[in-house]
Amino acid sequence: MTLEIIIAGRGGQGILLTGYLLGKALVKKGYYVVNSEMYSAETRGGFSRSDLIVFPSEAEIDIIKVRKADIAIFMYKDQMHSYAEYVKPDAQLIILDGTFIEEPAKPWPRVLKVPFTRLAEEKVGTYRVANVFMLGVFSYVTGLVDPETMEEIIKTSVRPKWIEINLKAFDAGYNYAKENLEKVEIKL
Amino acid sequence: MTLEIIIAGRGGQGILLTGYLLGKALVKKGYYVVNSEMYSAETRGGFSRSDLIVFPSEAEIDIIKVRKADIAIFMYKDQMHSYAEYVKPDAQLIILDGTFIEEPAKPWPRVLKVPFTRLAEEKVGTYRVANVFMLGVFSYVTGLVDPETMEEIIKTSVRPKWIEINLKAFDAGYNYAKENLEKVEIKL
Amino acid sequence: MARREFLTGNEAMAEAAIAAGLRVFIGYPITPASDLFEYLAEKLPSYGGVVFQAEDEIAAINALVGATYAGAKAMTATSGPGFSLMAESLGLAAMLEAPIVIVYNMRTGPSTGIATGTGQGDVMQSRWASHGHYGVVVYSPWSVQEAYNLVVKAFDTAWRLRVPTIVLSDAVIAHTRELAVVYEPGEVKVADRKPPREPPGEFKPFKPDPDDLVPPMAFYGEGYAVLAESLVHDERGYYTTDPENYERLVKRLEEKITRNKHHVVSSEARYTEDAETVIVAFGTLARSALALVKDLRKQGKKVGLWRPVSIWPLDEEGLSKAVEHADRVIVAEMNLGQLYREVARILGPTGRKIELVPVLTPELPGPDELLGYFRKAGVEI
């Protein structure tokens, strides 16, 4: 079975990097991953979306963009509404940034709302790493990628001067989840 | 019946102007004329060819270039040889510049060999108007265009400073023919 | 008043443009189109029009588009290398629905080729030179008179449909003299823009009329604050990535031509009433083909000629009608199969045999030489 993940938010929230890091991590775990992007021209205020499709094998690849997501991560309200239609009604997991989203757009069964942006600012000192904080949460909750892999990916994929702060954000997210959230089993 | 005329010579001999003047004169006489050109890049030493096709009516026009000429005017040897194949074996009239051509390329029945270039130099003072001298001869011999028409055409088609000398050349040719040559009846 | 003149194709096309109301000619010299430019340089100013020599063909075509938006009938004349350079902004003209007219005198290609030779290698290019999907109209004359008529028609089409229109002529027509009936400005009928019907502020420069799909046009200086937007735009001319808008726009750019086909398509059939074999040829080659058909008729062969006058779009009905009695269609053209592809696509499903006679030479062949090319291609006739 393929697993479809959609990550979306406003321009400037680091959505594309998030998708890239997650994709790389999944690849590292041996999955065949397709990671595509969409974004608008504005650096901020526009939209940004990263799709990840995890295929069981190369022979089975077909689609490039998410058709109906099994997992959806929305970092901002507007994009949640725009892309809600691309999420399965019975999606395995919905993650929302509670800083910007009050209510889920649809009555999805499993919704995890965490104020990533606020928490990142609080715990790491800058809202700019909300995305990687979220990845920490994701990593713990889903167990799809273990922290070691993710940390290695961060080290090799992020510009040197940004590595430290991102590692910090990842850890903070992971620990936050460990302390406050429950694991969710993802079928793949 | 269509009448096909080919005029050819070296670049610099004024072949294209000759075709143009003759074409205009024929048009003035009410014929439907197609006049096309071919020439090489060199200003001199190359080739130059002007085709005239006289159609009985507009409805009958088809070809643009001479298929088999009824009348051929060759002002230089090389081009006579190149284009001899485009002349009817029983062509109505062949005109050759005797200054540059000794023998006709084929055994055409009616060949008129006149040293136009030499005569132009002698009688008009410059070899450059050999072509219009030839037109004077042509006009008299064929009767296809009367001198008045031709003179009017020259006046309206040639650059002002060249009009006089060309008129002179035409007259000289016409008179030369009158004195030395016989008329040929052209079927049209 | 109508006059009969003995003109080269280039002179006739220049005259036609003047009669059609040409106000701006922007050129860059190239054989075999330079003398059209030169003729207009002599003559257009006395009609109040302006002639400008651009630094290259890219400048020329962009200036042309600007000129139409500023309200002028505008034209250029070029040949293969120049037309290739215009590719990008031919798409601009289509996108902006700018009624530019291009005289394209084909010469021998590819690349610099033979500047003084003729050719028909640019059939596909005239339709597909620019990126993205858009529409253009292309006419191709076979005589000086038709060159004249088609330039007038090109202005009519360009302004009626707001579509870049190309007259695909060739080196032979350019420099061949024939009798042509020519007119003065005001004596020929050429469409003008539809002026805006709403006041500034309400007027939308890309809002089509529902019937003909052509938007009325406001000119610069009239107070409409018109934005000629090369990006995908909505009816106001504003950039948008909305997929539905995009679909509507691109479809319309092509559909406004097909919808108004009756103004555009044209073809001529000769001896096809009973023809068992139809030769398809266009432009000057069709003259030789006609002579060949006459020869073959004299030999008792039931051969006809079909000649498209509008090349893009083709007169598909005219073609179908012309081949009604024919079981064989032969496309002769001076390339390795371009018009052929369209004819084969259109007639393929009818099961007829469609053969190609490529005529690769820098000189227009006469009927005899043309027959030689039939033989060379293994096409018996």
Place this chain on the structure above:
Amino acid sequence: MARREFLTGNEAMAEAAIAAGLRVFIGYPITPASDLFEYLAEKLPSYGGVVFQAEDEIAAINALVGATYAGAKAMTATSGPGFSLMAESLGLAAMLEAPIVIVYNMRTGPSTGIATGTGQGDVMQSRWASHGHYGVVVYSPWSVQEAYNLVVKAFDTAWRLRVPTIVLSDAVIAHTRELAVVYEPGEVKVADRKPPREPPGEFKPFKPDPDDLVPPMAFYGEGYAVLAESLVHDERGYYTTDPENYERLVKRLEEKITRNKHHVVSSEARYTEDAETVIVAFGTLARSALALVKDLRKQGKKVGLWRPVSIWPLDEEGLSKAVEHADRVIVAEMNLGQLYREVARILGPTGRKIELVPVLTPELPGPDELLGYFRKAGVEI
């Protein structure tokens, strides 16, 4: 050694070029090809290659041709507007038989269009952009891995046939990341020039080998006094207007591709063994089409997919085989019918119904949206 990497299409194509021996990359920035250029700017110098940013795309393609004559594997990457500007000298490359490689990432057109959107509007343009009749080879990938493979293949084709070769990719592939197996230089097989076999003085730079019609190539600096002549030339490279020479040259420029088709054409058929309906699609749209085919199969419908990998020339035999059992062929593409024209021409005479599904959107549709376009086109499936 072969590595598996998670790369965007642009990164993969850059890697492929390096593996194929790229020595000179000449670029001009344009979305969505700039990051390929940027990747090479980072990486190529460490392989000894040079990256140069030209003042425009016209400079880029002319420089590319010069670079191949000076002996380098050379490439550029661009999109619609840039490719349009290259039109003139694409013909130069064909005429000079210069083995240049162009990565053409399609975006939404026409004109400036939507720079960040994807598209498939350039199928015809990639074949016919320049004036005159000439030949090019065009490949189109549907995945990052295939983009990699086809860039390698493009170098092979370009140098084997001395023909400009285009990889017609799109904005989606350009920026989508997938796993791809990549190699180092020397690990992939790419044709090299055939060196001259005669000494200077005797060697003729445009004298083809009779078997493959491809002339051996002498590089600048080797003492052969090679003249790269953009005019119609004889085997020595000398300008001539001789009609027979012209015919020979132009025919060969196309025939060397068809004659060596086995090196060039390629296509993929899926679920066609018993397909009653065959969907034809290429590039990334074929991915959605594949998913749609799988859906339809699940519904018990005998539907298959045929996907050309070489777009010019098409794998006509592959196509014919794929539709063997089908009475219906549906071409879905992101334009108003371009590949469709070729398919219709090829299959028309077989009497099959050939339908077009135009998919006009700046975003790649998924299988569900694609089905929507089928409905919109009135094509039941």
Place this chain on the structure above:
Amino acid sequence: MAPRRAYDIIILANRCKECGLCIHVCPKKILVTGNKQNQKGYRVTTVTKPSDCIGCRLCEFSCPDFVIRIEPSSDGVPKGLIVWGENEVEVIKD
């Protein structure tokens, strides 16, 4: 010394992009990044001490976003007017 003129500092909030240029160029240092975000999520520039404004318009001229307009005060009272919406204007006085 002539009495200081009073100015209205009008800020069209939804256009602001929080770039800080106005704040940087203001010779009186009376502009600051506010706490309230606009529709695009930017924290809009606001005014601290309108009465210090000398009407130099450097902020207006240096704003890339057509946000700021300086006018002689309509009512003689120096103030900041942060325009959040068509009918919603925040008035800031000293």
Place this chain on the structure above:
Amino acid sequence: MAPRRAYDIIILANRCKECGLCIHVCPKKILVTGNKQNQKGYRVTTVTKPSDCIGCRLCEFSCPDFVIRIEPSSDGVPKGLIVWGENEVEVIKD
């Protein structure tokens, strides 16, 4: 005064186009348009008084057609050598 050197004025006749530039630039005015036409019909430049030639090579350098070559005379005799064909050279001496 040193004895005048003798030069050969070599003229490759079939390349000449009768433009007159060499004649015009020759300071000694020893070149003239000849009477004989070459293959292209041009009347080829010829030499009148080879012994006047000072070997300045202005004619050689100013000929656009690669026609003229000035060499110190091989046999000490100043002469014009009009090369009409591979094996046909017209020799002009004073």
Place this chain on the structure above:
Amino acid sequence: MTVQVPKLEYRHRVDDLLRTERLPHVWCPGCGIGITLQAFLRAVKALEAKGVIDRKQLVFVTGIGCTGRASGYVRLDGAHTPHGRPIAYAYGVKLANPKLVPVVFSGDGDLAGIGGNHLLHAARRNFDMLVIMVNNFNYALTGGQLAPTTPHGAYSTTTPKGNPERPMDVARLVAALGANYVARWSIHYPVHIEESVKRALPRRGFRFIEVVSICPEIFGRHIGFRSPVDFYERLRKVAKVRKPKALEEIKYDWEDEITLGVFVDKDEPGYMESICQVYNYDWCKELPERRWSKQ
């Protein structure tokens, strides 16, 4: 305190020249293009107020690039033409209707890179148009590639080890080509820009104003500036207003000085008048440039 007020009062001073329904615009926070555009629009309003020009006469033509996006926001007749071609488009506008006044507003890459040949020839011909070039040292829209104006040694995405090329001093080049008016300012001098436009717009011949600007989001980040203000201040250090005595004294050096000022200010007949010396067109007497130059 929040109150209800009539909205009209709270428009920007140049809002009537903007397509305000499209604001906020697409440019990044702190981008200098907006500063330049505002200065231009203020000048238009000032000239209009003085009765010198009528906004209906103006045609605002841009190329492709961040700067080129300006035509989408300006409520004037205009065009957003292909990359590098706004000057070419402007030729046609002027030739077709000489009463119009084309204003080209575009980027350094667009005008001096790919469009260099049109710039060259328009300046040489003294072709009647005003060109405003926003020089942000890079190809911004496409993501920060090398431009002809990029400082030597500077990083760009296509010269990751530093730019090996010598940059082009565009204003100086245009001055050498004989344009009637040539000035260079930086965004630190918005009033000077406005004044330059006020002087150059009602003028015959080719007029060129270069505005050295900041691109904080792309070029700025790439070369290490953390904020628009940092870039703004760094640029201010080298941007020096001077009255050079000869063109040779004009500098364009990111490490030393980027000379600002009015480099040429003369009033020779433009292209349109020179064709009027040959042909007596109807419009010759009504050329706005002719009227202006008589004032």
Place this chain on the structure above:
Amino acid sequence: MTVQVPKLEYRHRVDDLLRTERLPHVWCPGCGIGITLQAFLRAVKALEAKGVIDRKQLVFVTGIGCTGRASGYVRLDGAHTPHGRPIAYAYGVKLANPKLVPVVFSGDGDLAGIGGNHLLHAARRNFDMLVIMVNNFNYALTGGQLAPTTPHGAYSTTTPKGNPERPMDVARLVAALGANYVARWSIHYPVHIEESVKRALPRRGFRFIEVVSICPEIFGRHIGFRSPVDFYERLRKVAKVRKPKALEEIKYDWEDEITLGVFVDKDEPGYMESICQVYNYDWCKELPERRWSKQ
């Protein structure tokens, strides 16, 4: 007297650099292109004799035009590229094999008209190549149309009432762009042309030699000269060798003076060396320009 002689002696001095089988060439009687070409070829032979260059290194690139036809006659590696593009082609040659030395030989329209943008940027970059421009005041091959170099007021087939444009002083422009070597001569100075080539060919960076020439057949006839000699003499009157102190002193005025001379002669690193400052390519040590500049 006609005698039998071995033919080898009767070859032109530069015949070994010509494709003599193609002579006589296509140029008209009295055309200055041949004079220029001969001077170039003499210089090549002289440099070769001194061991400075090897003809195998040279790549002789031309554009389209009468002048562009030169590549068809020169027995060197070369190319006859599309109109306006020889400089662009030369970029690729040099980048692909830095040991080669591109020589661009083309017309004024080709290089400064349609090809202006490449000229501009190649000069700005100080790109290593030698460009020789034959300026015959018009577009000759196509029949005498206006060129950017056509004198103001002169007749051409596209300006039948006189050229309204200001001509471009190409050499001065290239000098202003910072090329390493810039000279202008006329065909009256064949030895100076040769000397210039001898100096400029073995030199790094961008080198530019303009040769003001006569086109007796097309431009000459059009403006009323009856013979090549008439045109030659008229041009001689205004073509004056001078050592200008500043670029501003260089004139290009058909009625007054066309300044001739060496305008720039310096030895700054060319483009190829500047990329070698960033990357250490194999060939960096073997750049011929580097070797020459060390001599």
